[in-house]
Amino acid sequence: MSQSPYLRRESAGTLASSVRLAGRTSPIRCHLFTTDHRAIGRLYLWLALLSVAIGTILSLLMRLHLTWPERVLPFHGPVLPEDYLALVTIHGTLMLFFVLTTAPQSGFGNLILPSQIGARRMAFPLINAVSFWVIAAALVVLLSSTFVPGGSPISGWTAYPPLSAVPSAGPGQGTGIDLWLASIALFAIGSTMSSINQLVTVVRMRCEGMTWGRLPLTVWAWITASMLSILAFSVLLAALLLLFCDRHLATSFYLPVGDVVNGTLRAAGSHNGSPLLWLHLFWFFGHPEVYIAILPGMGLTSMILGNFSRRRVFAYRTMITTTLLIGFLGILVWGHHMFVAGLNPFAGTAFSISTIAIAIPAAAKVLSWLATIWRSRPSYTTAFLFSLGFVSLFITGGLSGPILAQPILDQYLHNTFFVVAHFHLIMAMAGIFGLFSATYYWFPLLANRTLHEGLGRIHFVGSLLGAYATFLPMHLTGLAGEPRHYAQLTSIPNAAGDLLARTLPLNRGITWAAFFLAGTQLVFLANLLLTLWRGPRSSPNPWDATTLEWHPNLSESDFGLLPVVYREPSQYAYQNGEARALPQWIDPALLPSAPSTSGDRGVS
Amino acid sequence: MLSTSSYAQGCTQCRDNAAATPIATQHAYRTAILLLVGVAFGIGSSVVLVGRRFR
Amino acid sequence: MPATYTPSKPDLDKSRLHDNDNGAGRRPPTDKRTGGGGEGDNWQSRPQGQRGPRERLGRYRMGLFFALAGDLMFFIAIVSVFFVARTTGHFDAYNRYINEWLPTAIPPVLWLNTAVLLLSSVTMELARRRMFHEPDVMEEWFGLGRPISRRSAPWVAATLCLGLLFLAGQALAWKQLAMQRVFFASNPSSHFFYLITYTHAIHLFLGIGGLMLALWGLYASRQLETRQILVDCAAWYWHSMGVFWVFLFLLLAYFQ
Numbered sequence: 001m002s003q004s005p006y007l008r009r010e011s012a013g014t015l016a017s018s019v020r021l022a023g024r025t026s027p028i029r030c031h032l033f034t035t036d037h038r039a040i041g042r043l044y045l046w047l048a049l050l051s052v053a054i055g056t057i058l059s060l061l062m063r064l065h066l067t068w069p070e071r072v073l074p075f076h077g078p079v080l081p082e083d084y085l086a087l088v089t090i091h092g093t094l095m096l097f098f099v100l101t102t103a104p105q106s107g108f109g110n111l112i113l114p115s116q117i118g119a120r121r122m123a124f125p126l127i128n129a130v131s132f133w134v135i136a137a138a139l140v141v142l143l144s145s146t147f148v149p150g151g152s153p154i155s156g157w158t159a160y161p162p163l164s165a166v167p168s169a170g171p172g173q174g175t176g177i178d179l180w181l182a183s184i185a186l187f188a189i190g191s192t193m194s195s196i197n198q199l200v201t202v203v204r205m206r207c208e209g210m211t212w213g214r215l216p217l218t219v220w221a222w223i224t225a226s227m228l229s230i231l232a233f234s235v236l237l238a239a240l241l242l243l244f245c246d247r248h249l250a251t252s253f254y255l256p257v258g259d260v261v262n263g264t265l266r267a268a269g270s271h272n273g274s275p276l277l278w279l280h281l282f283w284f285f286g287h288p289e290v291y292i293a294i295l296p297g298m299g300l301t302s303m304i305l306g307n308f309s310r311r312r313v314f315a316y317r318t319m320i321t322t323t324l325l326i327g328f329l330g331i332l333v334w335g336h337h338m339f340v341a342g343l344n345p346f347a348g349t350a351f352s353i354s355t356i357a358i359a360i361p362a363a364a365k366v367l368s369w370l371a372t373i374w375r376s377r378p379s380y381t382t383a384f385l386f387s388l389g390f391v392s393l394f395i396t397g398g399l400s401g402p403i404l405a406q407p408i409l410d411q412y413l414h415n416t417f418f419v420v421a422h423f424h425l426i427m428a429m430a431g432i433f434g435l436f437s438a439t440y441y442w443f444p445l446l447a448n449r450t451l452h453e454g455l456g457r458i459h460f461v462g463s464l465l466g467a468y469a470t471f472l473p474m475h476l477t478g479l480a481g482e483p484r485h486y487a488q489l490t491s492i493p494n495a496a497g498d499l500l501a502r503t504l505p506l507n508r509g510i511t512w513a514a515f516f517l518a519g520t521q522l523v524f525l526a527n528l529l530l531t532l533w534r535g536p537r538s539s540p541n542p543w544d545a546t547t548l549e550w551h552p553n554l555s556e557s558d559f560g561l562l563p564v565v566y567r568e569p570s571q572y573a574y575q576n577g578e579a580r581a582l583p584q585w586i587d588p589a590l591l592p593s594a595p596s597t598s599g600d601r602g603v604s
Numbered sequence: 605m606l607s608t609s610s611y612a613q614g615c616t617q618c619r620d621n622a623a624a625t626p627i628a629t630q631h632a633y634r635t636a637i638l639l640l641v642g643v644a645f646g647i648g649s650s651v652v653l654v655g656r657r658f659r
Numbered sequence: 660m661p662a663t664y665t666p667s668k669p670d671l672d673k674s675r676l677h678d679n680d681n682g683a684g685r686r687p688p689t690d691k692r693t694g695g696g697g698e699g700d701n702w703q704s705r706p707q708g709q710r711g712p713r714e715r716l717g718r719y720r721m722g723l724f725f726a727l728a729g730d731l732m733f734f735i736a737i738v739s740v741f742f743v744a745r746t747t748g749h750f751d752a753y754n755r756y757i758n759e760w761l762p763t764a765i766p767p768v769l770w771l772n773t774a775v776l777l778l779s780s781v782t783m784e785l786a787r788r789r790m791f792h793e794p795d796v797m798e799e800w801f802g803l804g805r806p807i808s809r810r811s812a813p814w815v816a817a818t819l820c821l822g823l824l825f826l827a828g829q830a831l832a833w834k835q836l837a838m839q840r841v842f843f844a845s846n847p848s849s850h851f852f853y854l855i856t857y858t859h860a861i862h863l864f865l866g867i868g869g870l871m872l873a874l875w876g877l878y879a880s881r882q883l884e885t886r887q888i889l890v891d892c893a894a895w896y897w898h899s900m901g902v903f904w905v906f907l908f909l910l911l912a913y914f915q
Contacts (some may be wrong), residue, residue, distance in 0.1 A: 245843075256749065272759050274743075276633075
């Protein structure tokens with residue numbers, strides 16, 4: 001890896017950011033404490049990889065415990081209910097914040113975004129580095145909660161009060177949740193800084209000719225997600241601050257009167273608060289957060305489907321609009337997480353309507369993806385396959401969205417595994433498929449090597465089958481009444497026990513599928529290590545892509561000429577039924593003939 | 605499929621809670637929601653407008 | 660004096676060879692209004708690094724404004740909780756509806772503090788404008804001393820003093836309330852009084868840090884544009900905190 005031109009480019013980047021250590025940069029300086037956006041992007045990806053590994057192991061432990069509750073964990077002993085809830089909490093927090101937010105938004109955002117807009121670097125390299133280290137500190141603080149007395153918090157990644165505000169609510173609700181609060185506050189600050197950086201970079205640092213209409217959809221997704229981050233994470237920070245006051249400064253923003261926790265009536269002090277307030281503030285953050293996680297995947301899917309089917313992305317301008325529209329509507333819909341939380345029925349109706357309205361831009365995106373590849377003869381690379389998988393999972397997971405968006409149906413389904421199935425398909429699996437797609441597609445830029453396509457295909461097929469086998473049956477157990485957050489489904493005496501017992505066979509199947517899904521990821525890890533060890537060198541533009549990050553002289557452009565952009569991405573010239581890529585940077589004057597570059601889709 | 609045990613998680617308590625909320629509080633929630641949404645939309649729109657200035 | 664020098668095409672191509680956007684050697688931004696949107700004079704269509712003297716300044720300023728937008732959301736979230744908490748009550752054991760909210764009497768010194776903060780905004784604006792005063796900027800660009808730093812530093816220092824005075828006044832207000840046995844935990848309304856004044860004070864401490872950085876920069880930084888950015892960003896942050904304070908203070912004074 002050390003001979004890769006991309007590493008040379010890295011030290012050049014450090015030079016450009018006025019560190020001036022020509023040639024004598026130590027590897028630590030170069031890879032760890034650096035202000036170069038590519039190195040920082042790589043650090044984010046390593047952080048996300050570590051988090052996703054831990055999060056996956058935790059989820060497998062959860063499945064194991066649900067299916068075989070009497071099994072004793074080695075080095076731990078029997079899994080108590082609070083242990084199970086701690087697993088739920090840390091799994092959710094790791095996956096939501098440290099994987100689905102950092103990897104697509106900050107990881108690939110740093111690696112790819114500047115070169116995609118023709119900028120040499122981010123607008124504020126130092127702030128970029130600081131935000132990574134703040135987020136890394138947040139991860140350390142979160143993981144350290146396992147080792148304090150009482151262990152990790154047990155109130156889920158949403159930390160609903162009053163249980164999250166009262167230390168006597170459970171073992172992890174003492175120091176554990178204080179560390180959780182600190183971790184998430186750090187994460188909010190780090191993410192806000194990194195979003196500001198990305199937003200300014202895109203607004204001010206685009207190269208000549210890179211107008212808004214010519215920006216790749218990935219960049220549109222990144223800036224929409226950045227805008228959402230700035231709005232949402234500040235509100236989360238305020239919510240965390242109030243929760244902290246409730247815990248330590250004897251206030252009662254979220255604490256109602258007559259609150260009975262663990263059999264004790266909490267009487268002291270004024271308790272005028274309402275947990276509903278936390279829900280409002282948290283989901284004002286939480287729902288945009290979902291779009292922060294998924295928007296980059298949506299943008300990338302458009303670009304990859306267009307690139308490998310040699311087609312212009314269908315309705316490019318409309319796709320830009322829908323990206324922004326999803327961002328704006330995403331601010332409006334948070335109430336649908338609260339239909340069973342005592343929300344005013346009037347507000348419930350309003351939020352239901354706005355939630356169903358967001359299906360319109362989402363459906364427009366799906367139509368564009370399908371129209372882009374319709375009757376084309378795509379090259380089925382792994383990146384393309386994972387994008388197809390993204391579309392499939394997005395549709396499957398999305399279709400249960402309008403069901404849950406109706407308060408009446410949500411009353412029954414809200415606390416069941418149906419919701420777990422919904423968000424794991426549309427956010428977790430679709431998000432991860434987007435990430436895999438990005439990894440296979442951009443790996444030549446990451447490490448100057450190409451991941452093995454055969455292993456990639458095995459990885460894809462296994463992941464797709466595993467994802468569906470794991471999460472589709474959860475709809476059924478949810479409909480049958482399996483509740484979320486229950487540590488155990490057996491040994492419950494009454495009718496509920498009978499009900500849960502009937503879901504057990506299916507649950508066993510889900511657990512096997514989950515192990516299969518996780519096992520398939522070992523193929524990916526093997527592919528990653530093998531490729532890094534002795535993978536084939538990639539050519540400068542192996543996918544024949546049209547966007548600027550594949551510019552052949554990008555490594556020289558650090559000191560050389562900045563590229564100039566002449567057209568929208570995903571443009572192809574069609575001659576004799578053959579599609580020839582017209583990269584964004586090729587001067588029209590240099591083209592041999594003047595082929596039709598307009599929006600015709602070339603269905604010959 | 606709708607068993608009695610799943611009713612325990614339903615929301616009769618929450619509905620009663622909402623019904624028992626005084627009108628003034630309901631108004632306050634509405635104000636707060638509109639305030640949050642309004643400011644967020646204002647900021648979002650101004651980001652878009654600022655973007656348009658830098659073509 | 661080449662104050663409004665517009666580079667020609669060969670100039671542009673030559674300078675595209677270098678990463679020239681650190682502001683050294685180029686004309687620094689001034690308060691002189693230039694450009695009328697004439698033909699080919701649109702700075703935005705030029706390559707980055709060549710988009711006029713205000714490019715780097717504008718970038719930092721925009722980053723600051725995005726950060727302040729997030730900060731605004733932070734305060735808006737607290738204010739919306741304020742509105743809800745103000746009206747929320749509960750039923751007691753005798754089924755009576757109780758609202759425990761007792762408005763916190765605003766210590767009169769807060770009016771004085773507000774005046775001090777507004778005054779500090781004026782001094783900060785004077786400092787900021789001094790940084791872009793064209794004759795001084797040009798003089799310094801030609802290497803004739805450092806008139807910008809010399810003339811701006813006193814105003815930044817004045818702002819710093821006024822800011823510290825404001826914080827001292829806030830501390831006095833907290834002390835007065837404590838003498839009336841009104842503490843953070845006393846009442847829902849006092850929660851908000853302290854929460855809002857504390858969070859605002861923390862923001863002002865950050866602002867004081869920014870002012871100190873700017874003051875240090877005025878003496879230590881050799882690049883005029885760096886100094887301009889430091890003072891400009893500190894000033895906009897300071898103004899925003901002033902505006903936020905007026906808004907929060909009116910809320911506390913009239914909407915409890």
